[in-house]
Amino acid sequence: MARYEGYPILMDAIFFMLVYGGLYGIVGMSFNVMFQPTNIFNFAQGSVVVIGALLASTLLAANLPWLVALIGGVLAGGVLAIVIDFVAIKPVLKRDSSSHSWLITTLAVSLILDDLMGKVWGGEARIVRYPWPFDAHFVVRVGDAGLSSYSFVLILVPFVVLAGLTALYRTRSGRAVRAIAEERPGALLRGIDPVALTRSSWFIGGLIGALAGILAAPIMFASVTLGPTLLVKGFMTVAIGGVGNNKGALVGGYLIALAEGLMAARVSPDLSSIGTFAVLLVVLLVRPRGIFAEREVSRV
C-alpha cells in the first residue's frame, strides 16, 4: 500500500475520487489499448508505470525541465511495452496461440523488471517535484481537505487522454484495431496486418501507462511499489467498466477511488483495499462483463 501525501481525513473522499480515480482510469485505458488487438492483459504493466515514474524522477533530479522528464519517461514506457511484447508474448503465442501462457510470462517479466529497477533506483521511495507552475497548495478548500493546482492537472489529464484515444480510434488504423478486436478472422481476411497494429497499440499503451506513473509520482512518490498498486487498481477499472471501454475505465476509476477514499476516511486506511475489492466483486456479480460491456459473446 503506497502512502498518499495528505491522506483525506473526512468528507474529502470526493476530492480523493476526482484525483486518484482519474489516475486509475488512465492505467485502465492503457490496459484497454493493449488489449484491443491482442486479447492479452499485460501483467507487467505495473513495471511500465514504474519505469515512467522512476526515469522522470531521475531526469528531474538532474534539473532537467519537466517537459523533458515527461517525454523521456513516457517514451521509456512505450519502448518497454514493445520489449515486453517481444520477449514475453511473441515466443509463447508462437508455440500455442490459444494458451494463457502470456499470463505467466508477463508476470515473469514484471518479476525481472521490478528487481532490476530496484537495483538501479534503490528501494527507497523518491520524492518528485511538482511541474512548474503547479504545486501542492490548496486552491479550493473545504474544511481540512482541498484541491491543489496540481490536483486540477490530474483531474483534467484523464479526459485529455480519453479524448485523444477516441480520436485515434476514429482514424483508419484505429478502426482497423477495432475490427481486429471484434472479428479477428474477418479483419485478417480484409488484409489488416495485426502485427503492426499490435506493435503500435502496445507502444501507445506503454506511453499511457508511463504517463500515469509520471503524473502519480509527485503525490504518490516514485518507487517500485507503485507498480503493483496501480496494476491492481488499473485492472479493477477495466473489470468494472468493461474490457476495451475507455469511458468505462474512467468511470470504474472514479468508483473504486470513491470506495477507497470513503473506506480510508471513515474506517481505516489499511482497509481501503477491502472497499475496492468489495466494489469489484459486487459489480462483477451483477455484471460479469463490466458496467459498459457492449455485448455478451454468444456461444457457438
Place this chain on the structure above:
Amino acid sequence: MSDLAGRFGRSSRTRAATGSSGSPRLRDSFGSTWFWWLVLAVAVLYPMISNTTYIFFVAGGVGIYSIVGIGMNLLYGLGGQVSLGQGAIVAVGAYVAGGLIVHRGWGMWPALIVGLLAGAVTGIVMGLPSLRLSTWYFALTTLAFGGVVVGLVNHFRGLTGGADGLVGIVVPMSSKQLFYLVVAINAVGLVLYRTFAQSRLGRGLIAIKEGGEAGTVSGVRATYIKLIAFGISGAYAGVGGALFAFEQQVISPDQFTTYFSIFFIVIIVAGGLGRWLGPVIGALAFFAIPEFLTSLAEWRMVIYGVALLAFMAFAPEGIMGAVETAWRRVRRRSSAAEPAARADLALDPEAVVSDSAARIAALLKRRAAPDGNPSSGALVVDGVAVAFGGVKALQGVSLQLEPGRVYGLVGPNGSGKTTLLNVITGIYVPSSGTVSLDETTLTGIAPAKLAKLGIGRTFQTPRLLKDLSAWENVMLGSYSGEKATAAEVLARLPRNRRESKVLGQRANDLLEALGLADRAGARAGDLPHGHQRMIEIARALMVEPRLLLLDEPAAGLSADELEVLDRLVRNLGGGGVTVLVVEHHIGWVREVCTHVTVLDQGTVVTSGDPEAVFSDRRVRETYLGVSA
C-alpha cells in the same frame, strides 16, 4: 495377401490384449517417475547426513514451499486456474496458527489443524469469483485479494502485530523434527494429489480446464468440482502457512507479497505443470539450489523471472519434461531402430465384433430398464422452436421416440438437426415447446444433470480430452454414475475403491467390445479420427444411457469402422436403448434405422418407415436434390 497376413497377425495381437484389465493412464506412475523419486530420496537424505540445524531449517523451508506448490498444482496444473493469491492464503494459515499459539496459548497440533481449515475456507472464498470469471480476470481478483489480506493484517495490529510482525510463535519442536514433519506432510500431500487426479474429480477438473462439452455431457458439475479444488489447494496453503509460522517463529506482512505468490507459480512451472512430482522438483531446484550458490543470491529474483520465461517459451513441460525428453533421445540413439510402434491403426471388425454382440447387450442390460419400467427411454419432443436472432433454426418440431428402437434424423446442412440435439441435451433452451424423457420434462434442466437421467451423446467432431488416455476418456463418462462422495474418493474408502474397480473394468470391456482394447493406454489426441469416435461412443455408453444421441457417427469412418459402428448400433437397439442418429450416410441410415425423420429449414418434412420416407417425392426434391 499381405493385407490378409497383416490382418491375421493383428487379430491375434488383439486377442492377446483382450485379457487386459488395468487402468491405463497417461499420467505419472511410480514406474515412470522412479528417477525423480531417487532425486527426492537424495534431497531428503542430505539434511539427515549433514545433520546441522541450518540445513534442516533450509530443507524444511523448501518442503513447505513444496506443500503449497502441490496444492497449487492441483488448481493450476489440473484445473488451469491461475491464482496469484496463494501467498495470501499461506499468510492466513500462518497468522491463524501463529495467533492461536501466541495469544491463546494453543498447542501446535490444534493450531496446525485450524490453520488448515482456515486455508481451505479462504481458498473457497477466494475461488468464488472464478465461478463467473475467465482465467485472467480470476488471476487479477486473486491478486487484489492479496492486498485485502495484507490490509487486514495491518489493521488488526492487536492480533497480528501489524508491520512489526507477530512475535513469539514457539513450538516444542527442533528444526530437525519440523523437517521430518514437513517431509511427512509432503508425502500425505502427494498421495492426496494423486488420488484426486486419478479419480472422477481429477478427470472432471481437467474436463473443465479443457472447456467444451466433454465434461458437460458426462455430467461434470463445474461449480462443485472447482470449489472442491479451491478448498483442497487452500488447505495445502493453510498447512504450509502454519508450518511456515512454526519455522520462522516471527511473521510479518512483508513476507507475503505478490512475489511470494508468484514463487509458487515459478516452482510448479519449473518442475512440470500438472506433473505429480512437479512442485517438489521445482521447489528443490528453485529454493534449495540458490542456497548453495550464495554468490548469486542477489540475483535470485532475476534468475526466477528469466527461468519462468524460458520454461514457458522453450520447455513448457518443465524440468521433469525436459530431462525425460533428453533421456528418451539418448536411449533412442543407443538402441537400434525399433520397429514402428504404431504400424497399423485400423479397426478390424472380424477380430472384435463377432463375439461382442452379446457382451454389449450384457453391458447395457443393467440400466436399460430400471425398476422394470417398460416405458424406459421414451423421448417426446413437442413443438420445439429455437431462434438465433432472426434465424429460425427450429420451427415447432415434434418427435416421438419409442424405447429400444433406432431412429434416424436426416436433412440438409443447416436444417436444424444438431440444434435439435442441443435442445434435447439442454445446451439450447427452446423459445417454445418441451422435451421429455419418460415423462420427465428435460427443458430447463442444466446440461450437466442430463447424464444422470440416462442421456448419452456424441458430437460431430469428437470432443475428447486429448491429453488423457483413451481409457480415461471413457471413464469420464462414468462421472455421474459414481455414488461415492468426494470425501469418500479422497479418503479412498472401500465403497469408492470397489466402484472404481467395477467402472474401470466396464470401461475396458467397452473399449474391447469396440475393438480398442490395445489402444486403452494411448493418448486420445494421437489416435485416428475413427478411434476417437469410438472412444466418444464408449464414453457416452459409460453413462449407461436410456437414450443415446449420435451426431454424424459415420462421418469419416473407414468401411471396417463403419461395420463396427453398425453392429454396435443394432445391438444397442436390441439391448433396450433408444438411439437417435443424425447422419448423412443415407444408405446406412436406411439399413440401421427403424424410423426416419426428415428435417428441412427447421421443420419436419416427413417421418416414418425408411423405405417410405426415402421414396417420398418431397424428400427426393428437398433433400436428395433429385426431382421425381
